[in-house]
Amino acid sequence: MxxxxxxxxxxxxxxxxxxxxxxxxxxxxxxxxxxxxxxxxxxxxxxxxxxxxxxxxxxxxxxxxxxxxxxxxxxxxxxxxxxxxxxxxxxxxxxxxxxxxxxxxxxxxxxxxxxxxxxxxxxxxxxxxxxxxxxxxxxxxxxxxHDHPGFVNPHVVGVKQALAKLDPARRASTRLVFTAHSIPVSMAETAGPTGGRYNAQLAETARLVHAAAAADLGYDLVWQSRSGPPQIPWLEPDINDHLEGLAGQGVTDVVVSPIGFVSDHLEVIWDLDNEAKDTAARLGLGYARAATPGVHxxxxxxxxxxxxxxxDDQSRSALGTLPTWDTCQPDCCPTPVRRGAPR
The missing domain is CATH 3.40.50.1400 (Rossmann fold)
Structure with a gap:
């Protein structure tokens, strides 16, 4: 073509x-x-x-x-x-x-x-x-x-720069928290050849960034920007609830890395630079938010x-093992029932 x-x-x-x-x-x-x-x-x-x-x-x-x-x-x-x-x-x-x-x-x-x-x-x-x-x-x-070096490496840089803003004396009690946009559980568990791919790819990106940026720290993958009605299950835990749990476990500092996003748009700024940052301050946690790729x-x-x-039929660059695809099969990711509002 x-x-x-x-x-x-x-x-x-x-x-x-x-x-x-x-x-x-x-x-x-x-x-x-x-x-x-x-x-x-x-x-x-x-x-x-x-x-x-x-x-x-x-x-x-x-x-x-x-x-x-x-x-x-x-x-x-x-x-x-x-x-x-x-x-x-x-x-x-x-x-x-x-x-x-x-x-x-x-x-x-x-x-x-x-x-x-x-x-x-x-x-x-x-x-x-x-x-x-x-x-x-x-x-x-x-x-x-999700696992292309050109996407992973900017997130690695962002995490390292964010870590540098925290107290190095408390590194042993610092946690790395990756976030992505939550989706309904029904969408995350959809059947078909690509069922569960969103969660799996995010988990692989988190693993790759963690290994390259802060392998000595513990890390978690959590969710943000939930927008649906409360009776519809969405992926959890929410970042704010997770920060509450970390504070109760003796964590003193967190780096939050929004690996689900390619730029610092409004959901990143509102959910992480306002709500999550305020939650961390209330809990007494040191807090640094890693940058997204943007125009890196x-x-x-x-x-x-x-x-x-x-x-040009160049070979694919990939750091992970999960498949990616550039065609969409008829039974791939069924269109969901439309519920919910934006953040």
Whole structure:
């Protein structure tokens, strides 16, 4: 297959106060989320002036990718489209069609398998192409990258830098805590060829980062950003509950590393730099949050390498043993019942 464009696929976020509620309604469309819950999440965004950092992070990443492509002779024009806010993917696909693009490679800002982190991007692509209609370019999504050195290494750097901020005299009682977005247990335990892959891949990433960054410390994988109704079981423990437990076990300091994310967007900032940090302070725990990859050079190079796996038949770079895939089978990650609200 000959590809003639690259497109960055992301979640999207508001960029001014007037965007916040329309954005939230896009996110929860069809889920029956009450206005009271949206009002609560609205306040999270207003805490940051009604601006989510994710769109600017995508602009920065796209600019870095374009430079990386140019430096290494990858001759693909780069586009960007979102699931929930402008630039919407359907508008981007229309622009690509008008520019004569026929076959593009898509990179989603999520490292893992699972419905929301992988299959939903395939659905976004299909919906955007259907909206554009005749002439819409085909888009092939690049594979998951949870164990790619270009994703693991920036997290390792982030953990080491965070550890350096804590009291070295208390290292023996310091704990490393990895976090990722919680999902309903029913999604995590889905049947089929990729059932349980989200949890397994995250566990492998945590193992790889821990081994390279802080092998002398104990570590845990916990969850954040739960948004569903209380009667629906989600993956636990929540980061805040886990910090309570660690404090009771004699832990004095924690490094929290959000390995479930590629950039410091609002869920990372709100859940970890506000709520979890406040919980740690209340418990008397030393607290440092590790950075996400963002535009780390290794991460940017990884995007280019993933493209070249497809265009130049380069071998796959992987530090782990779990499979990753770049096609989505019909029985992979069934579409869940729509419940819950964003954070």
């Amino acid at each position: 000959v590809y003639d464009a690259f497109v960055l696929l992301s979640f999207g976020g508001p960029e001014k106060p007037d965007d916040v509620m329309p954005f939230l309604r896009n996110v929860v469309r069809g889920r029956g989320v009450p206005d009271e819950r949206l009002a609560e999440v609205y306040e999270h965004y207003m805490h940051f002036g009604g601006v989510s950092p994710i769109n600017q992070q995508c602009r920065d990443l796209l600019a870095a990718i374009e430079t990386e492509f140019s430096t290494h002779g990858v001759k693909l024009p780069a586009y960007w489209g979102n699931r929930n806010w402008h630039p919407m993917l359907a508008d981007t696909v229309a622009q690509m069609r008008d520019d004569g693009v026929e076959h593009a490679l898509g990179f989603a800002t999520s490292a893992y398998g699972g419905y929301s982190s992988c299959k939903q991007y395939w659905e976004d692509i299909a919906a955007a192409r259907a909206h554009v209609g005749p002439g819409a370019p085909r888009i092939a999504k690049l594979r998951q990258f 050079p290794d991460f940017v190079s990884m995007v280019r390498e993933l493209v070249q796996e497809r265009t």
